[in-house]
Amino acid sequence: MSEQQWTAVDRYLGEHVLAPDPVLDEALRASDAAGLPAINVAPNQGKFLHLLALIAGARRVLEIGTLGGYSTIWLARALPEDGRLVTLEADPTHAEVATANLRRAGLLDRVDVRVGPALDTLPQLRGPFDLVFIDADKPSNVDYVGWALRLSRRGTVIVVDNVVRAGRVIDATTGDAAVDGTRRLFEYLATEPRLTATAVQTVGAKGYDGFLLAVVTADL
Ligand SMILES: C[S@@+](CC[C@H](N)C(=O)[O-])C[C@H]1O[C@@H](n2cnc3c(N)ncnc32)[C@H](O)[C@@H]1O
Numbered sequence: 001m002s003e004q005q006w007t008a009v010d011r012y013l014g015e016h017v018l019a020p021d022p023v024l025d026e027a028l029r030a031s032d033a034a035g036l037p038a039i040n041v042a043p044n045q046g047k048f049l050h051l052l053a054l055i056a057g058a059r060r061v062l063e064i065g066t067l068g069g070y071s072t073i074w075l076a077r078a079l080p081e082d083g084r085l086v087t088l089e090a091d092p093t094h095a096e097v098a099t100a101n102l103r104r105a106g107l108l109d110r111v112d113v114r115v116g117p118a119l120d121t122l123p124q125l126r127g128p129f130d131l132v133f134i135d136a137d138k139p140s141n142v143d144y145v146g147w148a149l150r151l152s153r154r155g156t157v158i159v160v161d162n163v164v165r166a167g168r169v170i171d172a173t174t175g176d177a178a179v180d181g182t183r184r185l186f187e188y189l190a191t192e193p194r195l196t197a198t199a200v201q202t203v204g205a206k207g208y209d210g211f212l213l214a215v216v217t218a219d220l
């Protein structure tokens with residue numbers, strides 16, 4: 001099976017489960033025009049996040065790693081009118097593009113874009129959040145899950161993106177900080193009794209990767 005086939009299948013699935021969406025298309029176009037890398041989630045993955053937020057009945061969502069706000073739009077659209085999403089982004093240009101995209105999407109009333117390294121902005125936040133989506137610098141993933149737990153309650157859903165890294169996650173010798181950070185995350189999870197977690201491999205237009213899904217199963 002080739003990446004070309006995964007992409008074709010993604011297109012087929014998208015034609016059946018995704019409605020035409022000029023707002024999201026424009027968010028991607030504006031991100032590209034501003035020179036942002038195309039490392040956003042794929043459309044069907046964005047909808048997967050949207051569905052997770054709906055299933056969780058999320059009213060408060062935390063995102064770590066905004067980029068141009070593509071996944072932010074998917075998540076924020078799952079919120080009720082009085083819901084809130086806080087998204088953390090280190091790069092001021094990315095945050096600026098995301099803010100414009102969220103304004104065009106009519107979501108700025110419920111989204112707070114915080115600029116700065118997430119490890120600096122996380123201590124300013126007050127929980128509990130109902131869902132946390134982690135998709136920033138991978139070497140910090142253990143710290144981010146630690147913060148997610150501190151800002152959670154029993155039942156909070158935690159999702160971490162890009163945990164398979166084209167299969168390289170099983171290789172301890174890559175010297176790649178993102179792979180090593182992901183491996184540390186799995187080692188930590190194996191010893192964290194407050195989380196019940198699984199991970200699922202994915203293929204598609206964005207290549208071969210995977211999501212980690214966890215739920216807080218302890219009173220915090
Ligand atoms: C993969 S992109 C996020 C993609 C986005 N979640 C989406 O799917 O549309 C990762 C983002 O994390 C940001 N980032 C990297 N290190 C960070 C840090 N220490 N704190 C906050 N954001 C960071 C990058 O600037 C980049 O915009």
Ligand SMILES: [Mg+2]
Pocket residue numbers: 039040041135161162
């Ligand atoms: Mg990602």
